[in-house]
Amino acid sequence: MIRPSLTMVTLLAVLATSCSHKTAPVVPPKPAGFGAAIVESSGEKQTTQAGTALPQPLVLQVNDQQGSGVAGARVEFSAAPGVTFDPADALTDSSGQVTTIVTLGGMAGRYQVTASSIDKAGKKLSLTIEEIALGYQQTLGRQLNDQYCERCHNPESTVERVSNFDNLEIKPHPFTEGDTLNKLTDADLTAIISHGGPALNKSALMPAWGSTLSRSDIQALISYIRAISDPSNRNAGPVYGQN
Amino acid sequence: MKEILKSLWQKLFGDSVRAFGVVSLVFLVSLAIAPAKNHFSEWRHYQHGYLKMIRNRSDAVTLQRHFEGGIQQIWLPDIGVVDRCTSCHVGLKEASLNDVPTQPFRPHPVIPHKLDQFGCTICHRGQGAATTVAEAHSSTLAWEQPILPAKYIESSCGECHRGPLPGTPQLNQGRHLLSRYGCVHCHTVKLLNGSTMKATDDPPSLSHIADKTTREWIYAWLKDPQAYAATATMPSFKLIDDDARDMSAFLIANSTPQPGDTATLAAKVSSDPAAGASLYGESFCASCHAVQNAAGNLVGGDVGPELTRVGNKVKPEWLQAWLRNPRNYDEETAMPHYRFNDSQVATLSGFLLAKTDSDLLANVHLEAATPEQIAHGKRLVSDYGCASCHEIAGIKKPENFAPELSRIGNKPVTQLVFLPGMQHTLPDYIAAKIKQPRAFGQSLKMPQYTFTPAQIDSLATALLALNDRAATLPPSLTVAAKPDSDYQPAGKAGKLMTDLACFSCHRINGHGGDMAPDLTWEGSSVQRPWLVEFLRNPNTLRPSLIRRMPRFNLTDGEVNELADYIMTVYQSPSINRDSMPLSGYPQGQVELGRQLFYGKYACQGCHIVDTKTDKGYIGPTLTQVGSRLTAAWIFAWMKNPQALRPGTIEPNRAMSDEDVRALTAFLMAQEGGGKSEVARAK
Numbered sequence: 001m002i003r004p005s006l007t008m009v010t011l012l013a014v015l016a017t018s019c020s021h022k023t024a025p026v027v028p029p030k031p032a033g034f035g036a037a038i039v040e041s042s043g044e045k046q047t048t049q050a051g052t053a054l055p056q057p058l059v060l061q062v063n064d065q066q067g068s069g070v071a072g073a074r075v076e077f078s079a080a081p082g083v084t085f086d087p088a089d090a091l092t093d094s095s096g097q098v099t100t101i102v103t104l105g106g107m108a109g110r111y112q113v114t115a116s117s118i119d120k121a122g123k124k125l126s127l128t129i130e131e132i133a134l135g136y137q138q139t140l141g142r143q144l145n146d147q148y149c150e151r152c153h154n155p156e157s158t159v160e161r162v163s164n165f166d167n168l169e170i171k172p173h174p175f176t177e178g179d180t181l182n183k184l185t186d187a188d189l190t191a192i193i194s195h196g197g198p199a200l201n202k203s204a205l206m207p208a209w210g211s212t213l214s215r216s217d218i219q220a221l222i223s224y225i226r227a228i229s230d231p232s233n234r235n236a237g238p239v240y241g242q243n
Numbered sequence: 244m245k246e247i248l249k250s251l252w253q254k255l256f257g258d259s260v261r262a263f264g265v266v267s268l269v270f271l272v273s274l275a276i277a278p279a280k281n282h283f284s285e286w287r288h289y290q291h292g293y294l295k296m297i298r299n300r301s302d303a304v305t306l307q308r309h310f311e312g313g314i315q316q317i318w319l320p321d322i323g324v325v326d327r328c329t330s331c332h333v334g335l336k337e338a339s340l341n342d343v344p345t346q347p348f349r350p351h352p353v354i355p356h357k358l359d360q361f362g363c364t365i366c367h368r369g370q371g372a373a374t375t376v377a378e379a380h381s382s383t384l385a386w387e388q389p390i391l392p393a394k395y396i397e398s399s400c401g402e403c404h405r406g407p408l409p410g411t412p413q414l415n416q417g418r419h420l421l422s423r424y425g426c427v428h429c430h431t432v433k434l435l436n437g438s439t440m441k442a443t444d445d446p447p448s449l450s451h452i453a454d455k456t457t458r459e460w461i462y463a464w465l466k467d468p469q470a471y472a473a474t475a476t477m478p479s480f481k482l483i484d485d486d487a488r489d490m491s492a493f494l495i496a497n498s499t500p501q502p503g504d505t506a507t508l509a510a511k512v513s514s515d516p517a518a519g520a521s522l523y524g525e526s527f528c529a530s531c532h533a534v535q536n537a538a539g540n541l542v543g544g545d546v547g548p549e550l551t552r553v554g555n556k557v558k559p560e561w562l563q564a565w566l567r568n569p570r571n572y573d574e575e576t577a578m579p580h581y582r583f584n585d586s587q588v589a590t591l592s593g594f595l596l597a598k599t600d601s602d603l604l605a606n607v608h609l610e611a612a613t614p615e616q617i618a619h620g621k622r623l624v625s626d627y628g629c630a631s632c633h634e635i636a637g638i639k640k641p642e643n644f645a646p647e648l649s650r651i652g653n654k655p656v657t658q659l660v661f662l663p664g665m666q667h668t669l670p671d672y673i674a675a676k677i678k679q680p681r682a683f684g685q686s687l688k689m690p691q692y693t694f695t696p697a698q699i700d701s702l703a704t705a706l707l708a709l710n711d712r713a714a715t716l717p718p719s720l721t722v723a724a725k726p727d728s729d730y731q732p733a734g735k736a737g738k739l740m741t742d743l744a745c746f747s748c749h750r751i752n753g754h755g756g757d758m759a760p761d762l763t764w765e766g767s768s769v770q771r772p773w774l775v776e777f778l779r780n781p782n783t784l785r786p787s788l789i790r791r792m793p794r795f796n797l798t799d800g801e802v803n804e805l806a807d808y809i810m811t812v813y814q815s816p817s818i819n820r821d822s823m824p825l826s827g828y829p830q831g832q833v834e835l836g837r838q839l840f841y842g843k844y845a846c847q848g849c850h851i852v853d854t855k856t857d858k859g860y861i862g863p864t865l866t867q868v869g870s871r872l873t874a875a876w877i878f879a880w881m882k883n884p885q886a887l888r889p890g891t892i893e894p895n896r897a898m899s900d901e902d903v904r905a906l907t908a909f910l911m912a913q914e915g916g917g918k919s920e921v922a923r924a925k
Contacts, residue, residue, distance in 0.1 A: 106393025
């Protein structure tokens with residue numbers, strides 16, 4: 001009687017180990033280094049269409065107390081449900097950096113992305129940054145912005161597009177300038193876009209677009225301006241944090 | 244055991260009254276199941292949740308009034324919609340709920356369509372008639388099509404809208420990539436208007452390849468095209484060394500010389516890097532070709548191939564022949580025939596040949612090919628379908644080389660083979676297949692592309708729009724794409740325009756590129772003397788822009804031929820160029836125009852009239868606009884710029900006729916210095 005039960009036990013044990021072997025989750029990478037702080041290197045405050053990947057990967061760096069990069073530190077990314085990371089969990093490279101491609105959730109709004117790691121003492125380090133997902137209307141607004149507004153309102157030049165910002169005697173407000181633009185109501189913005197700067201006693205260098213853009217175009221533009229404003233606009237919709 | 248059962252039976256059905264009572268009780272309970280299920284249904288739970296949520300809001304009364312309990316349904320028999328989604332998604336139409344972070348109570352984002360016109364599943368798919376979350380959102384035994392993930396939502400727009408839309412950049416890009424990366428060379432995509440999607444990547448013919456390059460370069464290129472140029476369209480076939488060796492052997496052996504290509508060097512290759520760089524710059528090669536700069540960034544356009552390592556690729560004699568007249572080697576090329584003289588050809592070819600990377604071919608050492616290797620190479624070239632894209636003498640373009648994708652958007656998941664660990668949905672399958680085709684089997688022929696995650700998503704979006712439902716929607720809903728124009732100018736001038744590849748940059752009558760201004764009404768717009776001078780020597784005031792009109796070194800005869808044709812044919816029927824004089828406007832009107840220019844309309848924000856004070860450079864410089872444009876054109880332009888060039892960025896200022904006349908007078912007075920140095924912006 002003892003022998004068969006022993007065989008049974010061994011058989012079960014073997015089965016169990018082989019099964020658990022099969023279904024074992026991907027073993028998380030073992031950290032080889034521990035930092036003191038996580039800092040953003042690039043990829044914060046990007047905009048993309050809801051549900052799609054950010055145009056540039058998110059690059060973060062894990063630093064030691066002296067502020068230099070720590071290799072082999074494990075960084076985990078997390079955010080609201082619907083946000084995915086590729087990879088979601090990685091070790092920093094030789095320069096202390098970790099790179100992930102972030103795909104935002106399907107609803108328009110701001111998404112908080114949290115990166116976390118542990119320091120030598122096992123204490124949790126974390127960094128939270130924000131990314132922006134655009135809905136249909138904001139995407140349309142961004143397209144109009146790129147065509148009509150950006151040449152003057154964006155002070156940054158690229159190889160393809162030279163900014164006209166510096167050529168203007170009275171400087172236009174970049175659309176991210178929330179401190180100023182959040183004080184203007186939607187009606188103010190509509191007036192200034194439709195009838196030009198003088199409608200609000202501002203410079204005539206801002207032309208009237210009311211005969212070029214339709215009403216819904218202007219609404220789309222405003223929704224885009226609200227979406228990218230920094231600090232954020234309270235009408236821009238919810239912030240999706242970690243639940 | 245038996246005893247217990249027996250006593251239980253006795254207790255329940257011992258006598259007829261007792262049995263009747265028990266049976267009635269069971270009957271009553273079973274009757275109550277249906278109402279109880281209804282009472283505890285998911286949608287009722289969500290509606291309770293909604294009412295609880297709105298109770299404490301400031302707009303509770305309004306929301307309460309809008310609320311309707313019970314199962315809600317949008318029924319649109321014409322398009323087969325029976326959608327009960329609004330039973331749980333109660334607040335879809337309440338814009339004020341924008342601050343609610345969680346579903347199902349978010350309001351629907353603003354879109355151009357009304358919920359009552361299209362319902363939900365037309366865009367989002369899923370099972371509309373279902374009343375539980377699982378059945379509505381996921382695939383079930385009875386319903387295959389689950390909810391479409393948000394990142395592919397634009398594919399639904401593409402079912403009705405067959406052309407590009409401003410609000411669907413992802414769909415537009417996906418459709419563009421299908422043509423631009425030549426997917427449709429191998430995969431047939433029949434569109435619903437009866438046409439077939441065409442590729443726009445223009446892969447070169449390989450019939451005379453030995454004139455152009457060496458076997459070593461072909462070998463390195465076949466092994467890894469992106470090592471030669473990061474922007475290369477050609478994908479990697481992941482060939483083993485022997486296969487690449489044999490294919491390169493076959494391509495060289497199969498190549499026949501093209502007269503004129505292998506002529507001995509007519510001009511010595513000059514090695515004056517400064518002169519070369521300046522000719523490269525003056526000829527605006529960078530408008531179409533990119534080169535990697537020291538910082539590793541690509542600078543230049545993407546119409547032609549990247550030139551970072553072109554010296555590793557081309558033979559000097561071929562390059563010189565190409566620079567002399569590219570149409571001799573490739574009749575269809577987008578490259579203009581520049582009419583360079585011998586010394587220019589020498590300078591430019593020397594400059595380009597110096598663009599090399601010593602690592603690229605350092606480890607390529609190929610022995611002379613054997614006949615067996617060549618025969619094997621030919622077999623491989625046929626097997627991999629190289630002739631689907633490239634013209635190769637002696638090998639026919641294969642028909643139906645890869646699966647047709649005309650209806651890929653409703654391929655049943657039961658017909659797909661998934662990889663372990665991936666989600667069993669069609670969008671996931673398509674994305675995974677594009678990302679890494681050979682992961683689905685080492686023997687598969689589909690090559691490896693270097694698409695970004697965003698490009699893969701946009702390709703999947705465009706492919707999901709190719710489905711049966713798109714074919715069965717009522718024709719009244721479809722919005723056709725603007726048909727492609729195949730406009731060709733006529734006669735001698737037409738031939739000249741083809742030779743100069745004007746249509747690579749300019750659009751005329753709906754045909755051509757969008758890099759440079761649309762020339763459809765150019766004859767109404769400009770004055771002939773300016774046009775002649777510009778064609779001869781297109782000077783620019785703004786060297787900061789890399790995309791400019793190059794100088795083609797035209798003869799006087801050619802310049803006149805082009806100017807005559809443009810002035811006669813490209814006339815707008817709505818503009819009479821002689822209706823307003825070119826000069827002689829009263830001083831008072833000119834002065835009024837000046838005030839309007841600098842004051843009311845603040846045109847100096849974008850245009851320069853006085854180079855000392857004005858700085859704006861979004862629009863063309865206007866220092867000599869009076870000798871460039873006709874007054875009638877300026878008048879019509881300022882009245883409504885978009886009517887003359889749709890999409891132009893100059894705003895329509897809704898000016899009165901009086902203001903426009905004064906501004907026209909002011910601008911016509913700007914005749915500039917003697918030399919034409921007018922710049923034009925897109």
